Amino acid sequence: EKRIETVGGYSWPYQIKDDGTAEIWNNGHCAYLGESPVGSLQVPSTLDGHVVSAIGDGALANFAAVTSVSIPFSVTAIGERAFWYCTELESTNLPEGLSTIRPYAFFNCSKLCNIVFPKGLKTIGGFAFSGCAALSEVALPEGVTSIGTSAFDATEWYGKQSSGEVYIGKYLYRYKGAMPEFYRAEIPTDTKLIADGAFSGCENLQTAVIPEGITRLGASTFFGCKTLQTITLPETLKSIGTQVFCQCTKLEEIIIPEKVTLIENGAFAECTDLKRIVMFDGIRQIGTSAAAGTFNSLPFESCHKLDKLVYVGSEESFKKIETDSVTRSVLASVAVFVEPKEYSPEKIATYGSDRPAHPDQTPDSQLAPIMKMIGVDNEYDFMMLIFYVIVGVLVLVIVIAVLVHFIRKKKHKEEAQDDEPQLPKWR
Numbered sequence: 001e002k003r004i005e006t007v008g009g010y011s012w013p014y015q016i017k018d019d020g021t022a023e024i025w026n027n028g029h030c031a032y033l034g035e036s037p038v039g040s041l042q043v044p045s046t047l048d049g050h051v052v053s054a055i056g057d058g059a060l061a062n063f064a065a066v067t068s069v070s071i072p073f074s075v076t077a078i079g080e081r082a083f084w085y086c087t088e089l090e091s092t093n094l095p096e097g098l099s100t101i102r103p104y105a106f107f108n109c110s111k112l113c114n115i116v117f118p119k120g121l122k123t124i125g126g127f128a129f130s131g132c133a134a135l136s137e138v139a140l141p142e143g144v145t146s147i148g149t150s151a152f153d154a155t156e157w158y159g160k161q162s163s164g165e166v167y168i169g170k171y172l173y174r175y176k177g178a179m180p181e182f183y184r185a186e187i188p189t190d191t192k193l194i195a196d197g198a199f200s201g202c203e204n205l206q207t208a209v210i211p212e213g214i215t216r217l218g219a220s221t222f223f224g225c226k227t228l229q230t231i232t233l234p235e236t237l238k239s240i241g242t243q244v245f246c247q248c249t250k251l252e253e254i255i256i257p258e259k260v261t262l263i264e265n266g267a268f269a270e271c272t273d274l275k276r277i278v279m280f281d282g283i284r285q286i287g288t289s290a291a292a293g294t295f296n297s298l299p300f301e302s303c304h305k306l307d308k309l310v311y312v313g314s315e316e317s318f319k320k321i322e323t324d325s326v327t328r329s330v331l332a333s334v335a336v337f338v339e340p341k342e343y344s345p346e347k348i349a350t351y352g353s354d355r356p357a358h359p360d361q362t363p364d365s366q367l368a369p370i371m372k373m374i375g376v377d378n379e380y381d382f383m384m385l386i387f388y389v390i391v392g393v394l395v396l397v398i399v400i401a402v403l404v405h406f407i408r409k410k411k412h413k414e415e416a417q418d419d420e421p422q423l424p425k426w427r
Contacts, residue, residue, distance in 0.1 A: 002014070002015045002025065003015070003016070005048050008042055008044065012024055014050075016050060020050065021050055021051045021052070021053035021054070021074075022046070022050035022054075024043070024047075024055050024060075025059060026059050037063060037065065039065070040066075040067065040068045041063070041068070041069045041070070042070045043069065043072055044072070045072035052075060053074055053077070054075060054076065054078070054079065055075060055077070055078050055079055056079040057081060058079070058080070058081045058084065060082055060086065061081050061083065061084035061085060062086070063089075064087050066086055066088060066089055067088050067089060067090050067111075068089070068090060068092065069083070069089065069091075069093075071098075073097060076098055076099050076100065077100040077102070078094075078105045079102050080103050080105065080125065081105065081107065082102070083105060083106045084104055084107050085108050086106075086109050087109065089106075089109045089111060090112060091112070091113070091114055092112070094115065094121070098118050099121060100123045101121070101123065101124050101125055101128050102125040103125030103148055104125070104130075105125060106132055108132070109131070109132050110131060110133045112129075112132045112134060113134040113136060115135065115138075117140050119141045119143070120143075121141055121143070121144055122143065122144060122145045122146070123144075123146050124144065124147045124151050125151070126148030126151060126197075127151060129151055129155060130150050130151065130153045130154050131153075131155075132152075133154065133156060135152070135157055136155075136156040136157055137157055138152055138155070139168075139169070140169055142192075146196070146216065146218055147193065147218075148195070148218070149195070149196040149197035149200070150174075150197065151173075152168075163176050163178070164176060164177065165185070167191075169192075170191055170192045170193075172198055174197065174199070174200075175198065179205060182204065182227075183204050183205050183206060184206060184208075184209075185209070186209045188211065189213070190211075190213075191211055191213070191214065192213065193216075194216075194217065194218070195218065196220060196241070197218075197223065199221060200220045200221070200225075201223065201225075202224075203224065203226045204227060205228050206229055207230045207231075208222070208231050210231070210233050210234050210237070213234065213236055215238045216237070217233075217237065217241055218241045219244070220241075220244065220246070221241070221244045221245075222248055223243050223245075225245075225247075225248050226247065227250050228245075228250060228251055231251065231254065233255065233257050234257065235259065237257045237259060237260055238259050238260060238261060238262070239260065239262040239264070240260060240262070240263045240267045241264050242264045242265050243265070243266040243267065244267050245268050245271055246266050246267070246271075247271075251268075251273060252273050252274060252276065253277075253278075254268070254276075256277065256278060256279040257280075258280040258282055259282060260279070260283060261282055261284045261285070262285050263283065263287065263299050264287065264299070265288060265297045265298070265299060266297050268303060269297070269298060269299070269302060270301065271300075271302075271303050272302060272303065273305055275306060275308065276306075276309075276310070276348060277308070277310070278309075278312065278345075278348060279309065279312070280311075280340075281314065281317040281318070281340075283321055284322060285321065285322040286299050286322070286323040287327055288323075298326060300327060300331070306330070306334060307334055308336060308351070309334050309335045309336065311335050311336065311337050311338065312338050312339075312343045313338075314337060315337050318332070318335065326384065329383065330383075336352030
């Protein structure tokens with residue numbers, strides 16, 4: 001339910017959340033109706049008796065004349081682009097109860113210079129403070145669980161950092177500058193978090209060792225690390241985010257730790273040399289069913305050389321994994337099921353040695369003649385081609401049906417006009 005209330009001489013659009021609290025929202029231009037504020041701005045703590053718990057997406061964006069903002073203690077979330085391009089904003093408070101700062105929240109607030117991050121903060125979205133050129137210090141509390149890509153880029157603080165691995169306390173923010181050839185990243189054992197995109201585009205990264213204690217690899221952590229050959233993941237890891245290893249074209253083998261329950265969309269897309277995967281029966285979800293058909297979204301898209309999945313668990317538990325039909329088919333075609341008590345990392349190469357070759361590489365595969373005829377060299381690409389053909393045919397059928405409908409409608413209209421009696425013309 002969306003409402004408007006006037007407080008402090010300004011009209012505030014807001015909506016009531018499921019918990020009965022209010023969220024200030026964007027009415028299509030800005031949170032205020034009427035004249036934009038100048039100087040100091042006080043965000044109301046209640047609206048019509050409802051406690052304000054969130055500043056919504058784009059709610060106060062582009063207020064170019066605001067120099068300071070006071071946010072009430074009741075606010076727990078600041079939405080995407082909430083203060084986007086408030087170019088004169090110099091100061092604001094982040095309340096102690098704040099837990100979430102969404103992407104681009106303070107993007108390009110170029111005069112914002114002092115921020116005290118509250119102890120309860122958990123999530124900082126991508127580019128949240130990027131472009132805050134005057135921001136000279138960044139000190140984050142313990143307990144932060146995710147830092148989005150480039151959250152503090154283009155700030156005075158980032159400009160002062162030396163080349164190499166940049167840290168915010170015990171949080172690895174990103175690698176800055178040109179990386180030496182054949183680089184080995186041994187992340188310190190006391191590192192608590194690795195930010196999204198931390199090594200994205202580091203084409204000279206060859207080896208990476210992730211320490212125990214890290215539970216999450218966020219979006220694009222190793223995206224485009226084209227010479228990455230060896231990655232050691234910790235036993236504490238629980239999730240692998242979107243496109244984490246996308247375009248790691250030299251990666252041949254990956255052992256996914258036992259506690260991992262989620263592999264998100266595009267996690268290993270375009271790992272064109274990936275041959276072997278080990279995963280355990282703790283996996284609950286691999287990508288989403290909605291991923292099929294969008295660029296680099298399937299978890300193992302274009303992994304043409306994949307010929308072995310060592311699944312430590314039963315075939316029944318493998319079938320319960322939530323994933324899209326293409327990924328399920330590809331993984332099932334190369335799966336070798338190993339009982340947990342029989343698994344050993346030293347035996348990975350021997351598992352499935354007595355099984356038939358992967359269908360993509362079997363000369364007498366039933367699909368081989370068709371694949372050869374249309375110039376497709378592996379079953380994965382063949383299945384994707386079939387998918388796109390089906391989608392194309394469906395779209396074509398819909399277009400034709402719409403055209404036929406309009407043609408018939410026009411014809412019926414013309415016939416109706418012809419059947420109307422003609423009035424005599426007056427002379």
